Amino acid sequence: MSDIFEKYKDKLPGAVLEEIKTESKLNELTPAEITKVLDESVKEYDSALIAPGEAIGIITAESFGEAGTQMTLNVFHFAGVAEIQVTRGLPRLIELFDARKEPSTPSMEVYLKPEFTTNEKTIRRVASFIKEMKLEEISLEFALNIMKQSVDVDLDEEKLKLYGFKKEEIIEKITKGLKNVTVKETKKGITITSNSEETNLSLLYKIKEAAKLILIRGVPKIVQVLPKKEDNKYVILCAGSNLKEVLAMKEVEAKLTMTNNIFEISNTLGIEAARQAIINEALAVIENQGLDINIRHVMFLADIMTQTGVVRGITRGGISGEKESVLARASFETPINHLIDASLVGELDQLKSVIENVIINQPIPLGTGLPNLISKMKKGAKK
């Protein structure tokens, strides 16, 4: 049976073959019928192939451009009752295609390894280890002690207990985080004194402000965590994103954990992961807006954005600014700069792309303008 499929290996894409395999089993087709199905599929596949010369880039641009007019501008969206805010709609699509270094609402979905999802308590505990926690949050008061030239911090005993902090731990963190200070335990909390010889109020003040922001626990940049049960799986939704450090945590299931920051993905997991992330994020927006754009267009755009190995935006600084042709760049944005730069190195525009040929009134190298008929004249042939 498998040799029937073997014969069609080059004629049909793998996914279609697989589908036929499973479907024919389901429908209990005879080998003769399978061959018929295969032949019919090949016929349909061949007739559905895209034609050479098709201006596929423009079709993709149109698919998004036209859909963009139907999207909402409403930046924020809450799916369900309790969730972390995420940008959706046109603004998200724009920041995605701009390849902004930081999304306007960075967020993560952190999944845990099965051994840590046994009960809700452990999950909450892990979540509290992910959330960025600064000294400020577990303290009641920061006071400048002018007499002793020190900063007195009153710690919130309740919170210490709740999150399971020890004072030594905190002292260690502060000593590491602030340079040139001594930290001592007091009755109410801790006290910080400067090691430098000259101490004055402004220095103390600076120490106080810096101490507030010291990271006691958690992953930097993760400002909010929300453990949630989703299809019998626990997931921790996070506002803020820090993929590298979250993945480093031993409790985290790295295979499932996601962020919406494309650059972080590109830097930690590589360009192919970034490509997939662009596809997923764009599809999420499209689906959220109730639109229907074929995945090919999304994949296509992701491929262009990641083609060179780095994530490039569709902006004058990204793809449009890196075109070979001077005229193509100049006709998009900032024409003067492009012309001046071109004159400095004596750039040669080969007129290979579309817009230059529009400019000089020649057929464009797309579609019916693509084929050229070249007839070789035989030497010495009769006239």
Next chain:
Amino acid sequence: MTEEVTKKVDSIRFSMLSPQVVKKISVAKIVTPELYDREGYPVDGGLMDIRMGVIDPGLRCKTCGARLKECPGHFGYMELARPVLHIKYLDEILQFLKTTCNTCGRVLVEEEKVKRHLRNVNMAERERRYRVKRRMISAFVNSIKIIKKCPHCNAKQKKIALEKPSTILEDGKRITPIQIKSRLEKISDEDVAALGINPKFARPEWMILDILAVPPVTIRPSITLESGERSEDDLTHKLSDIVRINQRLFENINAGAPEIIIEDLWDLLQYHITTLFDNEIAQVPVARHRSGQPLKTLSERIKSKEGRFRHNLAGKRVNFSARTVISGDPKIAFNEVGVPKIIAMELTIPEKATEWNIEWLKELIVKGSKVYPGANYVIRPDGKKKKITDETRDQLLEELQPGYIVERHLIDKDICIFNRQPTLHRMSIMCHKVRILPGRSFRLNPAVCTPYNADFDGDEMNLHIPQTEEARAEAEILMSVQKQIISPKNGLNIVGSVEDAISGLYLLTKRLTLNKEEAIQLLIGSGIYDERMKDFKEKVSGKDIFSVLLREDFNFVGTAKDGSSVIIKKGQLKEGFIDQALVGEEKGQIIREIYSKYGDEVGLDFLGKIFRLGIETLLKTGFTTGISDSDVLPKVQEKNQELITQAKKEVDELIAQYKAGKLEPLPGNTVDETLELKISEILNKVRNDISKQVGSNINEDNHSIIMAICGAKGNLLNVAMMSACVGQQAIGGRRIKGNYSGRALSMFKKGDLGPEAHGFIARGYKQGMSPSEYFFSAMTGRDALMDTALRTPKSGYLYRRLSNALQDLRIEYDSTVRDAEKSIIQFKYGEDGVDVSKSDGGKINVKKIIRQIKGK
């Protein structure tokens, strides 16, 4: 017949103009600021010198001898009394000064290093790694900038700084352009190349101007006002300022004026030349007309949307086009466009005379340009174009023979291209066939409004007439309406039955049974004739009437909008009824089935037939909707009121809980947010309940309900909004907060959290709203308007960027996707090479194939 030989531009080189080249391409030296003499004749050596081209009819260019519009114009030049900086190359000038020695003029680094750097740069250039090359050069430049001592001559380097806008200081002392120029001249070609500039095309000393190219007169024509006065172009104004200051500077230098006066004039010259290039530079005062309006100089001519690139070069105006208001006409075919006769008599198609059509063309010429259908022009084989008038007609008739071209009026079935802006996708510009109609508007079938996104509230559209056989063939084969019905965005049909046609088909297939005569009347009335009509029995069901449109080998299984199944066997509608899910836009299962089975010609024919049949049905049965359609039974009304009171009560309870501090916050939310979320949930639910309530209790014969059920227009929620309850108004996904402190409107108590105080409209449109309810409704209405108004430019810009970045990408013959530089984006389009618009939503529908095979 001689074929025209057309030149092809192969490539375009960009470079700087050296002073030598400027002199070489110039035909005149400009020495006087005067433009015209007393007779109004251009002065020799003035800015309007006729050696630089002519802008007056009747004059001839002294250089090429051609007349107005024939002479392309020629450059002139001006010798500047003192050199000035070219403002656009200021950064490069600074870079050269900072990286080269002030005494020996060499790059401030050892020779081997320069050579090594050059080798690397050239390598990157060869490998087309432009980004790497740019980075290398900027790193190189930055590393030398800080060097304080020349390694070649040991001279100490001083600090070069720019004092905006265009003064260069060395250790706080000004260096004049003359000094700069002499320094730049010393830099060797290798060093220039090492700094990332190609010395063949741009030598650094060229960036200091002592010869100024004067653009031809033809690019800065003057306009003659009604009063006979001449109004000069902005560029001419600017240039004459430059000439005047330049002359003054010359005179002062020759007269030995004090240095301070000369320097002032020099600065003034620098200012004028700076603003000639760019009048929008920061910290340079804008040069203005006497009226105060800024001058539009060279940069402003090129830049922005109205500039040369985007306005003139990338966007071109065309002849043989028309534009007028559109209106609907359901009786013409989808691929036709009704063209008013007056437009048809203005737009022409060139028809080449042959021995087979010469008699017909002669008839057209006899009718001339004033009688339709006639012809406007005759073109002789030598290219001479003759207008057909009463005087020329007889002569042209006599002359006409094969090889002549007659420009005839449009007639029915001519090919044209129809377009509506904004042209967001390829379905916004399609090929139609001309249908000459009386009136003054373009007519199109209402069903093709969707791809154009048009309506008839005053929209205008454009019509283009392809003029060559190739263009017509291409338009007809690739752009026809029938070829565009399946959208490449998602593989769904963008054209389908709309509105009344769907209502009609629904009524016809669901409940109508007609007499034989009536049935035939109906079919004939919608322009359908079929042999099967003979077999009609005395009573004909609507399903049978619809089946006449189907071919006898057509089998289909699908689901209607309400989920019931629709079965067509051997061209007979056996079960179910037709609604939007089967023939509508973006849904039409039957339409796509017919398209893939019989092709686009049959598909379009089918679409047209069902459309006319649907409308004809409504014409027969009558179909209207009025205010009474939103009447509901008293008991339903009561039930609705009950639902609303119940919901309000629930909300009140929640608020009481909240005020007592007993409300448990949802995870991740504060108590306030939790309350809001819960209230919104209740209030949104109540409207849905009401709409269900209304929907299930309304008479099936209610026309509003029929439209909602079959998907022709509206939905049950709309009906409920009219008859029972408009529901919660929301801005930004939340209940209305308002801008008063603690309340949405000043008529409510502060801190009132109840439904009414935050935009819940408990009444339907028919009952009318209270003042506060009306205000809330207006708020959401305006919010929606704002959203649209802000979204349009944003999405427009996104689209522009996308299309600009992606326009060169195409499928190659080896099935890879490549860009203009031939680098590969995808090895196979979409990983399997399938065209979305040619397949079933980008997929091979295996299940369908198996069903077909099994069915046989």
